[in-house]
Amino acid sequence: MAEVKIIGSAASLFSVRVEWALKLKGIEYEYIPEDVRNKSELLLKSNPVHKKIPVLLHHGKAISESLLILEYIDETWKDNPLMPEDPYNRAMARFWAKFLDEKGLLGAWEACQAEGEEKEKAVEAAIQNLALLDKEIQGKKFFGGDEIGYLDLAAGWMCHWLSVLDEVGEMKVFDKDRVPSLHEWVQDFVHIPVIKESLPPREDLVNYFKGSLSYVRSLAANKQ
Numbered sequence: 001m002a003e004v005k006i007i008g009s010a011a012s013l014f015s016v017r018v019e020w021a022l023k024l025k026g027i028e029y030e031y032i033p034e035d036v037r038n039k040s041e042l043l044l045k046s047n048p049v050h051k052k053i054p055v056l057l058h059h060g061k062a063i064s065e066s067l068l069i070l071e072y073i074d075e076t077w078k079d080n081p082l083m084p085e086d087p088y089n090r091a092m093a094r095f096w097a098k099f100l101d102e103k104g105l106l107g108a109w110e111a112c113q114a115e116g117e118e119k120e121k122a123v124e125a126a127i128q129n130l131a132l133l134d135k136e137i138q139g140k141k142f143f144g145g146d147e148i149g150y151l152d153l154a155a156g157w158m159c160h161w162l163s164v165l166d167e168v169g170e171m172k173v174f175d176k177d178r179v180p181s182l183h184e185w186v187q188d189f190v191h192i193p194v195i196k197e198s199l200p201p202r203e204d205l206v207n208y209f210k211g212s213l214s215y216v217r218s219l220a221a222n223k224q
Ligand SMILES: N[C@@H](CCC(=O)N[C@@H](CS)C(=O)NCC(=O)O)C(=O)O
Pocket: 011, 012, 013, 014, 036, 051, 052, 053, 054, 064, 065, 066, 067
């Protein structure tokens, strides 16, 4: 039995961030692809609370929630630390990672779904969330300084998934003029070989999110 396994999906930014962490640490793992639209017994057994990917299996023990998995990986394999050493900086990295998942990502997805008069407002709100983070990266190569770390991995979806959401939602949330420092950071981030090689093909993501968008819109239409 492999020591480390990930139940994940190539299209999932939550899943890919965990793979990035393992690769940066040089940890070998077995990848178990999951179809979240037809969940396996293994997923339901491993993450009975949320029933979501990714799940990290370490010696058979299951850990879920991608940001927590990143911390578990960092505490278990000490080489190439991901978390800042200083407790205040660690707290801030967690703060921004949580903010990004709860506001940044959700805001971009809401803007993608919005239509008509709501669209402009939703896009502006999403940009303003990212603009807060833009200030955090100003003058730095990576969020943690010169080396890529936990917050870079948490924010990593912006290097690929965000422009896909922009395309699918026919919008411009990742606007170079509004978040210039994040744009520069993306260029550095995406050029790291471990990062680049784990990105799913753009076309697959576009198709995946087009499907998700039609699905949520049909659910909303059926409610009316
Ligand atoms: N907060 C979770 C989010 C994970 C998540 O939303 N995973 C999605 C795939 S991208 C999923 O498993 N969805 C299945 C479902 O919602 O039933 C994390 O960070 O791990």
